[in-house]
Every structure is written in structure tokens, then in C-alpha cells.
Amino acid sequence: MRSVTAETITEAFLGYFGDEVNPRTHQLMERLAHHVHEFAKEVELTHDEWRACIEFLTEVGNITTAERNEFVLLSDVLGLSSLVDMIHSDPHGTSSSVLGPFHISNPPRLPYGGDLKRDNDGELVLVQGRVVGPAGEPISGAELDIWQTATNGMYSSQDDAQDTFNFHGLMTTDESGRYAFTTVKPVPYTVPTDGPVGRILDATGRHPWRPSHLHVIARAQGFRTLVTEIFPDDDPYLDQDTVFGVRSDLVMRYQARAAAEFPDGMVLSGQVETAFEQVDFDLRLVAD
């Protein structure tokens, strides 16, 4: 293999491997080299373009901190993060979708019917539904970890004006597998565009918007943990989520309700004097 050529380089790469390589590592590296080499050959990558790639990745590295990982954003806008979700999403359960960087540990407990909105302004929304198993059987004691943006489009960790736990809460389903809480409508927001990944969006004429959504992690003993998002069906960015998170089974409908229709048994019970919107959304888990 003295004279490696464009035709033999992938084979040469594998030929350099030792005998005792972990089979999964072997597979990952072989496929990685194959695709990297094919890409370069198909586009006849120039030296200037190669240098631009190196400079781009160097910039991505420079802007990355513990709080902001631009490599994750790069993976997000290329669709890789969502593709990994899709590959491992069980078709018998609710689709999984982007975890994102805004989940926090130890959110405050919300009782059944609790208020995630607290003292925030915004249009009142009642979100309710059940957590069920593969056959539709209710799962009582399932834990729902819920978070969303405030009405300014920012998560608490992005916004000094918000309390750490603003719009973060942990709810347990009741004996019928039901959950219910009040909140305000989340809003669409943009991914960060001031770093090198923003230049990819610019160069390809893409917008940086994500449709509004509720984040949920659903955990229950004996079931696979579900990390997902729920999107309203009237969001303008539903058909073009810049991180590819939308699945048809994750779309919810806001239903207009009169104040008098507000149910009993909620924390806000009796205080509600305005029309509100209601979302009914069931989460289906699959066995672990």
C-alpha cells in the first residue's frame, strides 16, 4: 500500500487497523471514513474549501463553552440530532424529539392540576391527558418532567429576569394515568445565530426559527423513558422547524374554551374568569 490513491484510501485506512479492534468501533470508523472519503471525492473538495472547513470547526470549538455547545447546534441544524431520535424512536409509542440544552435538574413538584404559569402573564392554557402503555393501559405514578419558554421566547436559564425554575415542573400521573396543569402558550424562538452555525443558515437561506413547543420527559418503571416535545398545530414554523423536531403524532390542538368550562380540581379552580385554551395530549410509552 505504498502508493495510496483516491481509489484505495478507504481500504488503506482499514488496513492500518490493529487486529483487536472492538467490532462496534471498527464499524463506526469504517463507515465514517467511507462517508468522509466519498464526500471529498464526489464534491472534489478543494484545498481552500478544506481550509474553510478547518477554520469553521476551529471557530465552533472556540465559541463552545459548558453553557453553549455549538457542535450540538451544528448537529441540530444538520438534522443529525433529530435523526438519532428518529432512529431510536419506537413506532409503537409516542415519537421522541429533541431534548435540547434547556432541561434542568430537580425541577419543583407540581401537584395534579398544578399551575406551571404561576405569576407569569400570557394566555391561559390547560394541558391534560394520560400516560399510557402500548395497549392503551393507563400508567399511574408516571413522572412527567415539563419545561417551556416564557412568553419572551426565553428559557429560564437564558434569562436573568426569570427564576431558575420558571416554567419547569415535575408532575406524577394519578391512579388513572392522568395529568393536568395550567400554563401559558409557549412561543416560537430562534436558535443562536451569532456563531459560526448561524453562517450555515445564512449561506443556505434558512431561517433560525423553532415552532413553539412544550418539552416533556416521561418516566415510568418498566417503560422506556420518552424524551419528546409537543407542538401546537397553528404554529407558523410547524412545517419548517430549523432543528427538524416535528413529528405528526406530536402535534396538539389548542381548543378554545369559555371561562365557565374550566374544570374543577385544578390549582387555579374558581379563580379563572377568562376564556382559555385546552390541549388534550396522551403520551404512549413502550416497554423497556
Add this chain to the structure above:
Amino acid sequence: MRSVTAETITEAFLGYFGDEVNPRTHQLMERLAHHVHEFAKEVELTHDEWRACIEFLTEVGNITTAERNEFVLLSDVLGLSSLVDMIHSDPHGTSSSVLGPFHISNPPRLPYGGDLKRDNDGELVLVQGRVVGPAGEPISGAELDIWQTATNGMYSSQDDAQDTFNFHGLMTTDESGRYAFTTVKPVPYTVPTDGPVGRILDATGRHPWRPSHLHVIARAQGFRTLVTEIFPDDDPYLDQDTVFGVRSDLVMRYQARAAAEFPDGMVLSGQVETAFEQVDFDLRLVAD
């Protein structure tokens, strides 16, 4: 495109593009997304593996400085850097090969027959040859920018004990297109293995060695600049250069010569009292 799936994500990615995308950017991004998506699907990349990739790239970013770019090293050990050289190497000229990170600006001029070795110890080597055009015609006034490791395996920029310009020199071919200089044998050396890229070599059972080589950049008016390396045919790593730089037309032969055979017209003329080795190597340039 509300429900993006593993089957439709590459199409969705392209569907997000604006109308006015530069055609080359479009091609590069389309092929990049295709290969990233195919890789993830073929290997069914897990969330844990995805996280390991993000952490790996974050580490590559963290260790990268102006002096040491670990992304370049990653590209080197994956064969991408050499593949770009291969793709743009003209088959009618001498093959191009890795520039590497050790080239420096404004090296000192060496006269024809000059001594690159200066006060360094090591086995004496006489390197000589011609710079020619596509039909073998000599190119006079061609500039050769030459650099190599000292006998400790380090370039001057890696080694505080060496003068900045140690083993760096700039020579111009004479009216017959000839060049000649004396030096010592370069030695094999390893790429840096203390960073995250070293873990790829470890995980795949690869050694970090490069065969010994002379670096040359050949420039001449009207010809394409050639960036290349010349490798001795007796190097133990010739068949497994960890950065894939070896091409069969870049292999030189050290020929043993008695002291008395040392030619006249060299800087060292008359001083040579030891046997030496001789390398004859022509560089063929192609029209610009």
C-alpha cells in the same frame, strides 16, 4: 413536511433552503447532509454514541490553539487531508503531498550546492536533481522551499533547542534547472498522541508514526505550485504512513557513496572526508 422521518430528512433538509443559494454551497451542503444522514442510519448511531461524538469534538476544540490544530490532525489521520491532495494532484506532474503544520515563512536562502545541515550532527546526505516541466524541459529560476526534522525527530518550531531556521532553506534552480544541497537524513516521527485524536489511533490499534521525509514546495512562473514530500525507500513506516502521505513517485533512494565521490561546486566541497549518501530526485511541474 410536518412529519420528518429518517427516510425524508435529507429531502426536508434541502427543502429548507432558500432560492438564492450559491450553487457550490448547495452542492457541498447537500452532499454533506446526505453522508451525515446515511452514516447515522447505517450504523444506527445511538444517543450515547452521539454524545460521545459531541464530547470528542468539544475536546478537539479545547486543545486546538494557533500553534496546534487538532482538527487538522483529525483530518490527517482520517486520510481526508491526503485525499484532498490526491484529488487535486495532476497525474502529469510529481504527486503532491501533505503540507503539514511546520512550514515557516521567509526561510534563509541557500546557494546552489548549499548546506542545510550547517552545524547539526548526523549522516551526510547529498540531495540533487532537476525541476522540469511537463515535457521534461528544465525550469531555471524555480524556487524550492525545503524543510525537514532534525535528527531528534523535531522541527525547529517544536524544539526550543533549535534555531528558528534550522533545517529550513530556500534554493533557486540554476540555468539547467538543477538544484543540489547537503543535509542529514530526516527521521521518522510520531504525530501528537496526547490529545483526543490519539484516542482514535489507540481505539483502532494504529501507530502514530510518519516515515521520514523532506518537505518541498516548488514554485515557478507559469507552473502550478507543487507542495510535496520525498520519502526514502528504506523507511520502516513507508507502507503505513499514519497520515497517508506516501505516493510511489515520491520515494527516493539513498545511494551509498565514498568520500572521494563527493562532487565539486558544493559549499562543503573539499571538507568531506566521510562516506555519504546521495539522493537524485527530479520534480516535475505542470502548467498553471
